[in-house]
Every structure is written in structure tokens, then in C-alpha cells.
Amino acid sequence: MSRFPFLIREYPLVIATLVVAAVGLILLATPADDAARPVVGGFALLIATWEAIGMIRQLIKGHAGLDILAVTAITAAVLVGEPWAALVVVLMLTGGTALEDYAENRSKRELTALLRQAPQQAIRILHGRGVNHSSDAVTEDVPAEAVEVGDLLLVRPGTLVPVNAILESEHAVFDESSLTGESLPVERDAGERVSSGAVNGATAVTMRAAALASDSEYQQIVRLVEQAAGSKAKVVRLADRYAVPFTVLSLAVAGIAWALSGDATRFAEVLVVATPCPLLIAAPVAFLGGMSRSARFGLIVKGGGTLEQLSRVRSAAFDKTGTITTGKPLLARLLPAPGFEQHELLQLAASAEVYSSHVLADSVVGAAKKYGLGLLESERAEEVATNGVAAALRTSRAPDATVVRVGKASWVREHASDVVLAELMPGELAIYVAAGPHFAGAIVMRDQVRIEAKQALRDLDELGVSRTLMVTGDVAATAVPIARDLGISEVHAECRPGDKVRIIGGVQPRPLIMIGDGLNDAPVLAAADIGFAMGARGATAASESADIVNRYDTLASLPHAVKIGKDTVRIALQSIWLGIIISAALMLIAAFGFLPALLGAWLQEVVDLVAILGALRAVGPRSERAPRRSSSKEAAALNCHTTREGE
Structure with a gap:
């Protein structure tokens, strides 16, 4: 019963059609059975008038639609004394929206799953560290959108990371499958960046917000999904291109049947099976299904x-x-400048690169992690598009923060004139590092196919x-x-x-x-x-x-x-042509007088369902799985390397 108000609000014409049908059937069972026909016929004409007004508005805008067939079929059926057939066409016309909504929800389930999983809440730590399951922390629950950069956050076991953040706890395990497709848990250490949407493991951890919710990864993915879900394919409008010829064909067959038989009922019988809901519904459903199937990959x-x-x-x-x-190269060698040690060079670079979204940044941070180097505390950081990243780091060399720049040689040279270009072997790339005005050295890495x-x-x-x-x-x-x-x-x-x-x-x-x-x-x-x-x-x-x-x-x-893409277009076109062919066959049968108007109207409902079910094939089998991500170990086995210079 709780769904009934929703149905009335969302589909009032469908409910009204069913109510009129029920009233008509009740009247047939009473002495006032003669009243049933005018009640049903009057309602059908009312809906036809409403649809005709909308159709005229579309024609004024230059859009030739398919509603003219449905309006003509309803009107003709009432005029020739077939009001119940007209009511079935009305049900098909008004119920088409409900059927399309169901099919869309079915076909978009992979897309909408992403939207439902978007982080909504965050726990902000006001006092204390809160590492031990928040036992020593004062916290407050806030919307994810209220989190500011630099806020200390508590992420409880099994909950989503609300925004892009830097891990403050010593160690943590996250499920990042919704972001990367990697089913295995991912281990992170203190100082590493964790993306929003990752699911925390079995231990509560603290994190420092590194981005606003609107700038964080999962929320950006959701934004892209919403953009995708709201789009409309060109081939969906292909049904509109069939509108004029299909309408002309239907009216011609109906008119010829009437002229040859001398019976106006034939005209109505042909048109009630020519209503074009399969054309209007099948293509959009197929394309939404294809987009949902894509999301699975x-x-x-x-x-x-x-x-x-x-x-x-x-x-x-x-x-x-x-x-x-x-884009995830392996460390080949470290080339520190005079006055800098190898471990110091790598630590400086990794401490700055943790704030970069560049494809090579993770490799530098991973190399530092492999050698057990902790990340230095940062006061601020900025990524400079196409050049590199600059971070103000607290080092042992000076009491104040030192601006460390990591990136292309030309950019680093603007701030450290003593940059020395590294000699690279084929397949190698170099990342240059400066600490303040001094060149700190170069990190040479190898990429993998x-x-x-x-x-x-x-x-x-x-x-x-x-x-x-x-x-x-x-x-x-x-x-x-x-x-x-x-x-x-x-x-x-x-x-x-x-x-x-x-x-x-x-x-x-x-x-x-x-x-x-x-x-x-x-x-x-x-x-x-x-x-x-x-x-x-x-x-x-x-x-x-x-x-x-x-x-x-x-x-x-x-x-x-x-x-x-190929499967989706094939299924969309198959569904469109399936509706056309079946409707054309039914029109011919009706033209020869073998298909009563009421039966024809119900058969057209069956055609709608067949076309929709055919279009839903674009969703693909649930057994399909996303392709496995290539591992760096497998790639290394190819022994084929590349360079980043001039990337």
C-alpha cells in the first residue's frame, strides 16, 4: 500500500485509465450498462485531445513525432463504436512511460550503483588523535561536503573514505575495487594518499583531508556518471526519423482497407495495431543498457x-x-647532486610527489616506501600542470620549511640554475629534484609496456x-x-x-x-x-x-x-525493426478483417513488451567480468622499456 501514493503521483494517467476501466466493467454488470460505452469512450477522447495538444506543440517546434498514430487510432476506435479498444490504446500510451521507467532502471543498475555508494558523511576529529577506535578523541559527524582541506578525520572499520586524504595512522588496509577494479586489499602506510570511495579495513584510522569533497576522486567519478546517465544517443532519434514514413504507411494501409471493404471499422482496426511504442522505447532502453554494461567494465x-x-x-x-x-616505472638509479645523499634525494621527491596526481608520482612514492623512507611533513603543496609539483617540506637542513620542486628539467631549472641533465639509456626517463635554490639530483626510472x-x-x-x-x-x-x-x-x-x-x-x-x-x-x-x-x-x-x-x-x-558499442547499436536497431515488422504484419492482418480492434490493441501491448525485453539484451549477461589489471611484475617480464622525456 505504501507504493500506491507514489504510483498516483508519478503515473496519474495510468491510474486514471485503470480506474475508468474498472468503472466501465462495473457499469456493464449493472442495469446501467449502456453508460459504460460513453464513459470509456469519453475518457479515451479526452486523453486523445490531451496528446493531440502536445503533438501540435512538437510539430510547431519542427519535431514530427509518432503520437499522431495513437491519437488517430483512439479517435477512430471511439467513432466506429470500439471504445474498449480505444481504452486499451490509451493504456498502452500512458503505460508506456511506466514501462520505460522500469526498463531504464533495470538497464542503469550498474550506473546507479556508483551513485548510491558515493561518500555522504565524515567524522571530523576536534580533539585528540582518535587512532584507537576514537577512544581518546572528540569527534563530530559532518556531511562530506563540509570537510575542509587539513581537517583530521576518523574513518571507522568498513566505512568509506569521505574525501581524498593523507593517511596519518601508521598502517591501514583498504578495498579500492570500486575505484580501480583491483579485488585484492591494498596496504597503505603513513603519509600515503588514499582516494575517496576506498573502503577502510578492520581497524579505525585517522587521515588528513587533502581535498574538498567536490575535488575528490569518487565524487568526480559520480559527476561523470551523472553526465553519462543524462545523455541521449543519436540513434535514439532514429525512431523519430521513422515517424513520418511509418505514419504515412499506417494511414495508407488503414485508408485502403476502409476503401476496399467499405467498412470504417477496418480503419480503426489497422491503426490500433500501428501504435509505435516499440520505436519510442526500445532504442533508449538499449543505449542505457549499453552504458550500464560499460560501467561493469x-x-x-x-x-x-x-x-x-x-x-x-x-x-x-x-x-x-x-x-x-x-606509466608506473621502476626505479633504475639515483643520481644525487653534490652535497645530497641517495636516500635524501628519494625522500625529498616522494614527500612532494604524494601531492601529485601525475601517473609517475605513485612510482616515486612506492620506491621510497620500498626502501623504508618516511615522508617529510609538508606545510603546503601545489601541482603545476605539465611541469611538476612543489611542496614546502620540513627537512633536517633548515629550521624553516624548504620548497622542494619535482618534475621536468626545464621547470626545475627556473628555480635551481645548477640543474645537470642525466645521461639516459634507451627506455629510461629522468625526474629532476630541487631543494630551494639548489639542485638535489635526478631519479632515473624505466617504464614498462x-x-x-x-x-x-x-x-x-x-x-x-x-x-x-x-x-x-x-x-x-x-x-x-x-x-x-x-x-x-x-x-x-x-x-x-x-x-x-x-x-x-x-x-x-x-x-x-x-x-x-x-x-x-x-x-x-x-x-x-x-x-x-x-x-x-x-x-x-x-x-x-x-x-x-x-x-x-x-x-x-x-x-x-x-x-x-557494436552490440548496443545492433540490439537497438534490431529492437526498432522488430517493432516495425511485427506492427506491419498485424496491420496487414487487420486490413483483411481478421483482427478485431480490441484483440489488436492487446496484441500491440505484447509487441511493446517483446521490443523492450529485446532491448534489455544490451545490458549483457551478469556473468561478464571486468578485465584483470596488468601487474607490474608481468609487465617487467616483457623487458621492454620506454621514456617519459617530452611525454
């Missing part, structure tokens, strides 16, 4: 139109660092992608061997962001999908027919510019995206 597809483009994709262009390669890259390219070829190319800022000496090993024959090296946009603009055949990551790929991701952001997190420029955001850091998701 960690893919946030920002629009149904993107799925349509994916179904026809013919070319694929790849960035290298963080895309073809893992993704273990799944070669199979992903083979899968794309099987899916009809006939041209693949690498477009990278890296030098040709590094890029070409990697591309050759993967079967990519076309390489454009040492490209600036503008060069990438120009190259991509001239590639044929189209559509083209561009796969990249990071800030420098944002322009080309936006310029491509389809932008695919690898492992993009939060409000990065890549995720904002791309059409598809790959939350799970694996290239195996790429062919899955193309396959989902």
Missing part, C-alpha cells in the same frame, strides 16, 4: 552517441606513456579497426621499437599537444578513437571522434575532455568498449 561512457560512434570505429591512435606503457597491450591491439583488429598509430611526445628512438613490437607500423614521435591534434585531424578512415591519459592529452582527446582516457581519475583534464573514462587502469577495457 569500469568504463564511464558520457553519451549514447559515443556508443554509436564506437560501433563504427575504424582507426585507433595511442599515446605512449601511461597508455601503451603502464602493458602486458595486455598486444592482445588488445589484436582484438581491435578483429573488431574492424583497420588503422592503428602511435602519437607521442617521446623520441622516435624509444617509441618506434615499442610500436614495432606491438604491430603498430605508424609512429609520430616528439609531438607537442598541438601536433597531436593536427595529426589526428587528418587520419582516415573515420571514426577515430584516441587513447591517452594526463593533461597533455586533453586537447587531442577532445578533438578525436572518440576520446578514451586511460585510468583517468577525478577532475583531470583527460577525464573532462574524453568521451569515455576508463576507471580501471587496463588497456584490455578498450576492445570491450568497442564490442559493447
Whole structure:
């Protein structure tokens, strides 16, 4: 009973139609049975008038819709003395919204699951440390949106991390599967960054907020999901393009049947089976299902139109660092400047890089962790897009905080003129570090090709992608061997962001999908027919510019995206044509007088259900699983390395 007020509020016309049907049936069972026909017929004409007004408004705006068939069918059925058939058409017309809502909710369940899991609350520590299950802390519950950067937070066992934060407790274990797709628990030590949306393990921990809720990772993912869920595919409007020819065909068949038989009832009998709900409902349901299926693979597809483009994709262009390669290099060697020790150089870099969202930052922090180096306390930090990160750290060298800069040589040299470029072997990259005005040294690392890259390219070829190319800022000496090993024959090296946009603009055949990551790929991701952001997190420029955001850091998701696009468009078109063909067959049967209006109206309800169930196939089987993330150990086994220079 608690659902009844909701149904009345959301679907008043459906409830009104059922009430009128009940009243009509009661009247039939009484001496006043003659009143049933005018009650039912009058209500049907009232609904037809209401729909006609809406139809005229759409026509004035230049949108030729399919409602004209339903309005004509209702009116004709009443006029020829078939009010009950008209009422069934009314039920189909008004109930179509409820059916579509059900189908949408069913098809969007993976998307809405993300929205439901968004962190809502946080526990702010006012006094005390609160490490031992808050026994020595004074706390307050606040909305996640009220958390300020620098607030000390208590995260209880099994609860969500409310905002991006730095771990204050010595050690903690988190479930990050909703962010990365990695099912195994992840261990974090004091000083490491933990993303919002991660689930704390069995012990309460304290954390220092590093970002506002609006700037934190999970909330940004939710924002992308909401944008995706609110989109509409071009192919959904394909049903509108069928409106005029389908309407003309239906009216022509009905008119011919009336003319040849001399019976106006034939006209109504044909039109009641020509009502086009399958065309209106099936395509949107299919595309929402495809987007939901994509979410199961960690893919946030920002629009149904993107799925349509994916179904026809013919070319694929790849960035290298963080895309073809893992973007998580291994430490090769440390090159401290005179006056600095190796461990000091790595500790300075890691203490600053913990505040960076760059794909290489985790590798530096991980290297420091591996060697047992603690992170230095920071007073403030700032990431400078495309250059590096600067953090004011408390070191043993000076009583006041020292600004440590980590990043590209050219940027670090602006603040430390004594920078010395490292001599790199093929496949190596260098990260430069300055402490105040002094050059502290360089960290040399090696990147690794993704273990799944070669199979992903083979899968794309099987899916009809006939041209693949690498477009990278890296030098040709590094890029070409990697591309050759993967079967990519076309390489454009040492490209600036503008060069990438120009190259991509001239590639044929189209559509083209561009796969990249990071800030420098944002322009080309936006310029491509389809932008695919690898492992993009939060409000990065890549995720904002791309059409598809790959939350799970694996290239195996790429062919899955193309396959989902092909399956979705195929199912959407099948559902549209299924509705057209069945309706056309029923019209022909009705035209010869073998299908009474009331039976035809009920059969059209069955056609609606068949079309919707067919469209729901786009959700895919529940047994599907997201591709496994490539491990750095597996990638290292390939012994194929790359560089970051000019990334």
C-alpha cells in the first residue's frame, strides 16, 4: 500500500485509465450498462485531445513525432463504436512511460550503483588523535561536503573514505575495487594518499583531508556518471526519423482497407495495431543498457552517441606513456647532486610527489616506501600542470620549511640554475629534484609496456579497426621499437599537444578513437571522434575532455568498449525493426478483417513488451567480468622499456 501514493503521483494517467476501466466493467454488470460505452469512450477522447495538444506543440517546434498514430487510432476506435479498444490504446500510451521507467532502471543498475555508494558523511576529529577506535578523541559527524582541506578525520572499520586524504595512522588496509577494479586489499602506510570511495579495513584510522569533497576522486567519478546517465544517443532519434514514413504507411494501409471493404471499422482496426511504442522505447532502453554494461567494465561512457560512434570505429591512435606503457616505472638509479645523499634525494621527491596526481608520482612514492623512507611533513603543496609539483617540506637542513620542486628539467631549472641533465639509456626517463635554490639530483626510472597491450591491439583488429598509430611526445628512438613490437607500423614521435591534434585531424578512415591519459592529452582527446582516457581519475583534464573514462587502469577495457558499442547499436536497431515488422504484419492482418480492434490493441501491448525485453539484451549477461589489471611484475617480464622525456 505504501507504493500506491507514489504510483498516483508519478503515473496519474495510468491510474486514471485503470480506474475508468474498472468503472466501465462495473457499469456493464449493472442495469446501467449502456453508460459504460460513453464513459470509456469519453475518457479515451479526452486523453486523445490531451496528446493531440502536445503533438501540435512538437510539430510547431519542427519535431514530427509518432503520437499522431495513437491519437488517430483512439479517435477512430471511439467513432466506429470500439471504445474498449480505444481504452486499451490509451493504456498502452500512458503505460508506456511506466514501462520505460522500469526498463531504464533495470538497464542503469550498474550506473546507479556508483551513485548510491558515493561518500555522504565524515567524522571530523576536534580533539585528540582518535587512532584507537576514537577512544581518546572528540569527534563530530559532518556531511562530506563540509570537510575542509587539513581537517583530521576518523574513518571507522568498513566505512568509506569521505574525501581524498593523507593517511596519518601508521598502517591501514583498504578495498579500492570500486575505484580501480583491483579485488585484492591494498596496504597503505603513513603519509600515503588514499582516494575517496576506498573502503577502510578492520581497524579505525585517522587521515588528513587533502581535498574538498567536490575535488575528490569518487565524487568526480559520480559527476561523470551523472553526465553519462543524462545523455541521449543519436540513434535514439532514429525512431523519430521513422515517424513520418511509418505514419504515412499506417494511414495508407488503414485508408485502403476502409476503401476496399467499405467498412470504417477496418480503419480503426489497422491503426490500433500501428501504435509505435516499440520505436519510442526500445532504442533508449538499449543505449542505457549499453552504458550500464560499460560501467561493469569500469568504463564511464558520457553519451549514447559515443556508443554509436564506437560501433563504427575504424582507426585507433595511442599515446605512449601511461597508455601503451603502464606509466608506473621502476626505479633504475639515483643520481644525487653534490652535497645530497641517495636516500635524501628519494625522500625529498616522494614527500612532494604524494601531492601529485601525475601517473609517475605513485612510482616515486612506492620506491621510497620500498626502501623504508618516511615522508617529510609538508606545510603546503601545489601541482603545476605539465611541469611538476612543489611542496614546502620540513627537512633536517633548515629550521624553516624548504620548497622542494619535482618534475621536468626545464621547470626545475627556473628555480635551481645548477640543474645537470642525466645521461639516459634507451627506455629510461629522468625526474629532476630541487631543494630551494639548489639542485638535489635526478631519479632515473624505466617504464614498462602493458602486458595486455598486444592482445588488445589484436582484438581491435578483429573488431574492424583497420588503422592503428602511435602519437607521442617521446623520441622516435624509444617509441618506434615499442610500436614495432606491438604491430603498430605508424609512429609520430616528439609531438607537442598541438601536433597531436593536427595529426589526428587528418587520419582516415573515420571514426577515430584516441587513447591517452594526463593533461597533455586533453586537447587531442577532445578533438578525436572518440576520446578514451586511460585510468583517468577525478577532475583531470583527460577525464573532462574524453568521451569515455576508463576507471580501471587496463588497456584490455578498450576492445570491450568497442564490442559493447557494436552490440548496443545492433540490439537497438534490431529492437526498432522488430517493432516495425511485427506492427506491419498485424496491420496487414487487420486490413483483411481478421483482427478485431480490441484483440489488436492487446496484441500491440505484447509487441511493446517483446521490443523492450529485446532491448534489455544490451545490458549483457551478469556473468561478464571486468578485465584483470596488468601487474607490474608481468609487465617487467616483457623487458621492454620506454621514456617519459617530452611525454
